[in-house]
Amino acid sequence: MREAQDRLADGVLWIGALDPERRWFDFLPLEHGTTYNSYLVRGSTRTALVDTVHPSFAAPFLERLARLCPAGPDFVVVNHTEPDHAGALAGVLQAYPQAQVVCSRAGAKFLENLLHAGLRPRVVDETARLDLGGRHLRFFITPLLHWPDTMMAYLEEDAILFTCDAFANHFSPSSLWESELPSLEESSRFYYRAIMRPYRDHVQKALARLEGLPLRVIAPSHGPILDRDPAQHLAWYRTWSTPADTAGKAAVVYASAYGNTARLAEAAAAALTAAGIQVRLWDAAREDPSGAADLVDGVQGLLVGSPTIMGDVAHPIWEFLSQLARVPRRGKLAGVFGSYGWSGEAAGILEERLRGLGFRLVVPALRVPLAPASQDLEHIGELAGNFARELETTQEEGPR
Ligand SMILES: Cc1cc2nc3c(=O)[nH]c(=O)nc-3n(C[C@H](O)[C@H](O)[C@H](O)COP(=O)(O)O)c2cc1C
Ligand SMILES: [Fe+2]
Numbered sequence: 001m002r003e004a005q006d007r008l009a010d011g012v013l014w015i016g017a018l019d020p021e022r023r024w025f026d027f028l029p030l031e032h033g034t035t036y037n038s039y040l041v042r043g044s045t046r047t048a049l050v051d052t053v054h055p056s057f058a059a060p061f062l063e064r065l066a067r068l069c070p071a072g073p074d075f076v077v078v079n080h081t082e083p084d085h086a087g088a089l090a091g092v093l094q095a096y097p098q099a100q101v102v103c104s105r106a107g108a109k110f111l112e113n114l115l116h117a118g119l120r121p122r123v124v125d126e127t128a129r130l131d132l133g134g135r136h137l138r139f140f141i142t143p144l145l146h147w148p149d150t151m152m153a154y155l156e157e158d159a160i161l162f163t164c165d166a167f168a169n170h171f172s173p174s175s176l177w178e179s180e181l182p183s184l185e186e187s188s189r190f191y192y193r194a195i196m197r198p199y200r201d202h203v204q205k206a207l208a209r210l211e212g213l214p215l216r217v218i219a220p221s222h223g224p225i226l227d228r229d230p231a232q233h234l235a236w237y238r239t240w241s242t243p244a245d246t247a248g249k250a251a252v253v254y255a256s257a258y259g260n261t262a263r264l265a266e267a268a269a270a271a272l273t274a275a276g277i278q279v280r281l282w283d284a285a286r287e288d289p290s291g292a293a294d295l296v297d298g299v300q301g302l303l304v305g306s307p308t309i310m311g312d313v314a315h316p317i318w319e320f321l322s323q324l325a326r327v328p329r330r331g332k333l334a335g336v337f338g339s340y341g342w343s344g345e346a347a348g349i350l351e352e353r354l355r356g357l358g359f360r361l362v363v364p365a366l367r368v369p370l371a372p373a374s375q376d377l378e379h380i381g382e383l384a385g386n387f388a389r390e391l392e393t394t395q396e397e398g399p400r
């Protein structure tokens with residue numbers, strides 16, 4: 001890429017890496033690869049490097065850094081220690097031992113756990129101001145966007161905000177500049193949902209702190225540099241991080257080989273509906289598991305039914321549950337049920353898993369031997385009725 005194209009301002013350069021072939025990133029499937037954006041910021045007296053790249057691109061990155069900045073940076077701002085951004089840090093420090101690492105308090109601890117190098121970084125908070133000579137970097141401490149260590153760096157004079165994982169996109173763009181690309185709304189939303197949604201409270205706190213900040217460019221650490229309308233990205237994150245109204249909404253999720261658990265699920269859904277709850281009945285073996293996160297994000301409670309299959313929960317239910325790490329679910333209510341033949345382990349295993357995910361189990365599990373009799377259908381109706389009452393009484397508190 002030509003250097004003129006990589007300039008955010010005089011003396012502010014993108015020096016990242018494109019990774020168009022990457023298909024998996026942090027266990028997330030990618031269609032069009034990603035990028036690792038690193039930035040070189042020169043003041044009249046000092047130079048700062050903001051983040052580095054994935055370890056697989058460390059060698060070309062270090063070559064380019066040596067060419068552009070032979071004396072090396074004075075500061076390496078580590079906004080986030082995850083190796084996709086700090087992956088070339090060890091190489092940078094080896095080549096330029098005088099460079100001072102700048103990071104958050106949590107970042108300092110993580111760097112020690114990652115590098116075991118006895119680094120003595122400059123730990124910054126929001127009062128710190130790094131003087132580069134005619135240019136100053138300030139910091140916003142933004143934990144959990146994406147890890148507890150994450151912070152953002154703000155170049156005051158140029159109104160450039162280096163946001164690391166926030167406002168990023170996972171693809172390898174044909175141009176580095178948002179203004180030369182079609183709308184990023186869909187791709188930003190995909191990224192937000194996969195990476196930021198579990199921490200939406202923290203997204204909202206970060207947005208509140210960025211309120212009113214002059215912004216010419218947002219320079220994230222993946223995907224295009226946001227030069228079209230930075231405020232639009234803040235507005236999108238504001239919308240996406242506003243929780244849906246889940247009051248009075250529930251889902252009944254089940255899998256069933258012979259229809260027994262399905263009958264219990266249908267009876268549960270009917271009883272919830274009769275109690276005034278808005279219900280979605282979800283057959284996990286038929287529905288696309290990628291919809292699980294949106295389903296659960298939109299409800300206040302979940303009833304999950306699984307038959308016992310070889311001493312375990314049925315596979316489609318595991319697949320469903322495996323999607324839930326990507327949604328905030330702490331404090332949501334849950335209950336379990338299922339048909340079994342002789343040993344019936346599924347309900348207990350399910351309860352344990354749901355509790356582990358942060359759900360509150362508010363009704364006793366219902367296990368039914370083989371085909372539900374009429375009294376079993378009555379029992380699942382009672383379970384669902386009790387669940388509906390729990391939903392109503394916890395509405396005010398609501399899930400986090
Ligand atoms: C492949 C297979 C394995 C099973 N393993 C167990 C088991 O380990 N323990 C048990 O209690 N029941 C077991 N069962 C019995 C089912 O739990 C029982 O048939 C149940 O009624 C199925 O409910 P469904 O119609 O909702 O699929 C198994 C059934 C199948 C088909
Ligand atoms: Fe990250």
Ligand SMILES: [Fe+2]
Pocket residue numbers: 082084085164165221222
């Ligand atoms: Fe990242």
